[in-house]
Amino acid sequence: MASEQHAFAYDPEKNYDEDIMAQQRQIEKEIAETQPLVSGLFTFDDIVEEYTSEDAVYRHKIEDLKTRYANMRKTRGDGNCFFRAFGFAFLESLIKDPTDYSRFLELVTKSKDELIALGFPQFTLEDFYDTFIDIVKQVKSPGTVEKLVETFNDQGLSDYFVVYLRLIVSGFLQKKEDEYIHFIDGERTVKQFCSQEVEPMGKESDHIHIVALTKALEVPIRVEYMDREGLTCNAFTFSASDTSDDSLVKPAVSLLYRPGHYDILYPL
Amino acid sequence: MTTPARRRLMRDFKRLQEDPPAGVSGAPSDNNIMLWNAVIFGPHDTPFEDGTFKLTIEFTEEYPNKPPTVRFISKMFHPNVYADGSICLDILQNRWSPTYDVSAILTSIQSLLHDPNPNSPANNEAAQLYRENRREYEKKVAAIVQESWNDDEEEGEEDEEGEEISVGRTKP
Numbered sequence: 001m002a003s004e005q006h007a008f009a010y011d012p013e014k015n016y017d018e019d020i021m022a023q024q025r026q027i028e029k030e031i032a033e034t035q036p037l038v039s040g041l042f043t044f045d046d047i048v049e050e051y052t053s054e055d056a057v058y059r060h061k062i063e064d065l066k067t068r069y070a071n072m073r074k075t076r077g078d079g080n081c082f083f084r085a086f087g088f089a090f091l092e093s094l095i096k097d098p099t100d101y102s103r104f105l106e107l108v109t110k111s112k113d114e115l116i117a118l119g120f121p122q123f124t125l126e127d128f129y130d131t132f133i134d135i136v137k138q139v140k141s142p143g144t145v146e147k148l149v150e151t152f153n154d155q156g157l158s159d160y161f162v163v164y165l166r167l168i169v170s171g172f173l174q175k176k177e178d179e180y181i182h183f184i185d186g187e188r189t190v191k192q193f194c195s196q197e198v199e200p201m202g203k204e205s206d207h208i209h210i211v212a213l214t215k216a217l218e219v220p221i222r223v224e225y226m227d228r229e230g231l232t233c234n235a236f237t238f239s240a241s242d243t244s245d246d247s248l249v250k251p252a253v254s255l256l257y258r259p260g261h262y263d264i265l266y267p268l
Numbered sequence: 269m270t271t272p273a274r275r276r277l278m279r280d281f282k283r284l285q286e287d288p289p290a291g292v293s294g295a296p297s298d299n300n301i302m303l304w305n306a307v308i309f310g311p312h313d314t315p316f317e318d319g320t321f322k323l324t325i326e327f328t329e330e331y332p333n334k335p336p337t338v339r340f341i342s343k344m345f346h347p348n349v350y351a352d353g354s355i356c357l358d359i360l361q362n363r364w365s366p367t368y369d370v371s372a373i374l375t376s377i378q379s380l381l382h383d384p385n386p387n388s389p390a391n392n393e394a395a396q397l398y399r400e401n402r403r404e405y406e407k408k409v410a411a412i413v414q415e416s417w418n419d420d421e422e423e424g425e426e427d428e429e430g431e432e433i434s435v436g437r438t439k440p
Contacts, residue, residue: 012392015350017361018337025328123283124332124367127276156272159333163366199365201333 028202031077038088038152039074041266047072057228064232065224065256065265072256073264079202082209082255082262083162088152089253089264090219094139095148100219100252101139107217108136108168115171125167131157132164163201169209170194172216183208204260214238222251224265226258273331277301280370292374294325302327304336304370308378310413315406316381319413323353323377325370335364338373342416345408347384347395355380356390 044066051058073088075081094101112129116122135151152158173180177190184193197203214221218240224233233256239249254265277296284294294306304325310316322341328334338360340353348356359368359376368376389395397405 013351013390015352015354015356015390017356018354021361025334121367121369121372123279124369127279128366160272163333167367195363195365199367200363201366 028078032155035074035076036153037076037078037084037155037158038149038264040149041071041073043071044069057231058226060231061226061233065226068268069224069254069265070268071266073266075261075263077261079204080159080162082205083165083213084152084158085255085262085264086213086221086253087161087165088148089255090217091136091139091148092145093252095143095145098139104217104219105136108133111168111171114175115167118171118174120167120171128160128164128167131160135161159201165213166199166201168216169212170198172212173198173208180208180212205262210238214240215242219253220249220251222254223262224254224256226256271329273327273329274301276332277327277370283369284371287371289371289375292371292378294370294374302329306370306374308374308381310416311378311382314382315409316413319416321416325373332366332368335360335368336373338377343412345391345394345412346381347386347389347391347398348380349394350390354390356388 044062048059048062051062053059073085075085075088094104112125115125135157138147138151152161173190173194181190184190188196197206198209210221210223213219220240221238222235223238224235226233237249237251254267256263256265278301281296281301291309291311292306294304297303297305304327306323306325308321308323310319310321320342321344323338324341325336325338327336338355340349340355344353350356355377357376357380359365360373384395384398386395386398394405394408397408
């Protein structure tokens with residue numbers, strides 16, 4: 001093929017979208033071969049190795065994390081990392097402390113009819129819902145972290161779980177359209193935003209996705225932001241309701257954000 | 269082994285049979301559930317009316333998390349269809365939602381025949397005629413409508429059963 005290559009000439013009759021999608025698939029395949037969907041536990045000493053000794057800001061911030069967190073798990077950088085990290089970390093927290101399990105199961109069980117009422121197609125929604133609920137119920141049976149790791153590394157099951165979380169976020173934003181329209185950039189309706197940025201797999205999560213998921217599921221999340229600014233990580237708590245005071249909220253899930261990516265943190 | 273994609277495609281097929289949308293049909297090819305043949309009938313009150321347009325839909329194991337590749341096999345003259353039959357439609361690219369199934373894909377393409385989008389042309393001539401010379405556009409479309417019948421006759425001769433001509437079978 002290489003010998004046939006010549007200077008690129010744009011052909012208006014050719015469908016370049018397919019080439020782009022094929023290339024994207026190739027990149028995704030390479031990432032999939034090197035990164036598990038949800039990894040085993042890493043210590044921060046493993047993580048520090050990722051940064052060269054010259055990268056003082058990041059090394060300093062990892063030392064800062066060590067004062068508050070014991071270790072972490074990595075997730076695959078496939079654009080679904082926020083949803084997958086959240087899903088795994090929250091179910092794992094329920095295995096360790098099932099206090100919130102019944103409330104959560106009841107809430108997500110009700111979500112199916114709510115989403116159908118919002119206009120999601122019942123036929124396909126049920127497919128994702130059934131898999132989602134089966135995975136949630138693994139918290140009680142078998143109720144082991146090992147099994148949960150296995151489930152979240154089964155691409156089919158893991159992705160179905162992510163799809164359903166995306167649908168919950170989409171449904172929540174559409175239900176609260178009047179409130180969230182102000183947070184959407186471009187001349188887009190909430191529904192358009194959801195079909196472009198929330199529902200398609202692989203679309204990265206922004207602040208608005210996290211706010212919506214936290215409130216829809218009533219699960220508070222803490223995110224440690226690790227970027228080049230300052231010397232310590234900035235922690236931000238997404239509270240599950242508008243009234244609660246951030247300083248009083250005990251987050252159920254802690255995530256580490258490094259530009260473009262979310263991993264799971266385990267507090268000391 | 270059944271995979272999530274294959275399981276879901278069986279469900280899609282079942283639904284398409286039990287609750288078929290008007291004017292479209294589709295089925296997996298004889299020995300490959302990942303490759304479907306489909307027919308879209310030209311919608312009423314459009315220049316495509318009475319046409320029977322054949323397509324192939326090729327799925328990967330990532331379905332329904334990723335869209336399939338859809339292509340017209342019948343000759344097409346439409347602002348959003350490329351010369352090779354591939355289709356420029358947002359829901360088949362960056363606006364794909366895993367909640368879409370085969371029915372939704374086919375009905376979306378059907379409505380694209382109804383409402384072309386000349387702002388993102390895949391066929392410049394068709395887009396230009398659609399905007400500037402609707403009469404000529406309709407003439408060109410009428411020609412491919414006629415051609416779509418010829419396809420049927422060719423395959424119809426090989427089809428002894430007569431029913432569901434050309435649906436659900438691979439090209440000879």
